[in-house]
Amino acid sequence: MGTTSMLQKPIIRTPALETPPAEFRAALSQLTSGVSLVTAHDPDGEDLGMTATSLVSISLSPPLVLISLRNGSRMQELLARIGTWAVSLLGEEHRALAACFATSGRLSDRALFADMQFRRGHWSRAPLVDHALSIIECRTENQMVAGDHTIVIGQVLEARVSEGTAPPPLLYLRGEYRTLP
Template sequence: MVVLTVRDGRDDLGITVTSFMSVSLEPPMVLAGITSTSYLAEVLDRGDRWAATVLGTGQRALAGRFAIQGRPNARILLASEPHHRGPLSDALIVEGGLAALECETRQRVQAGDHTLFVAEVRSADYVDRGKDPLIRVNRRYV
């Protein structure tokens, strides 16, 4: 599971993303799938920089907070969680995950009811190989 965050002016937005994958090693690129009709997709269409935090098993509640409908802005959701602002994306970055990446969108691809944001990884904010990833399959965490 990944929490994707983006800064939109004075507002900070975020969402739990289940469609996230590596695309290329050279240059390092990733892909995030977002519902095309969502406000977050609209914001990502206006700006190119965002952050992605790969969550660990201990961050299940955080994944749930960023997945609920009508959620408040990301600053409120992260008020009790360690986090910081990424120097390149200006997006909020959750601390304590497996990795945090700052990304810059290079391509947008329409795929059914989703937009696939293909992005170059501009910075690895941190990597912690000592944790297990939070994985959700068939609507259950495993």
């Protein structure tokens, strides 16, 4: 099992002249991103999920992915305690699901999971979305604070592509969910 360490200092230095957050957000909204649902199972509590557009593949050997979590979020706090989590890459049929899990300020995800069709991951025990384009189960290898987010690097324990004809992927661009034409 890999080691998990948390750096206390941000890895990104902020220049004296800072880009206003609204301008930075507007600039990055021009980038099309895939949409995924990051999930985790808390053995001492309930399942947790969050919509993410920050999934990045960073290495094939060993297979590693990166997600970015808002500091102080329930997901960031949970992944600081447990070692495994999962990602379901979403298709266009999951637009409503993505919107539900993107809502911040929820006290519990119990009702959201009750309305969702899923199975448990073998390694993570996290919920995996039925009919997702693909699923990835991970073990946290490292966490680093970067400004107002924490970067989590996960070693891929298992990756599977769904069987059958895949629907178009769900995308996020300019503040809206979209699909390929």
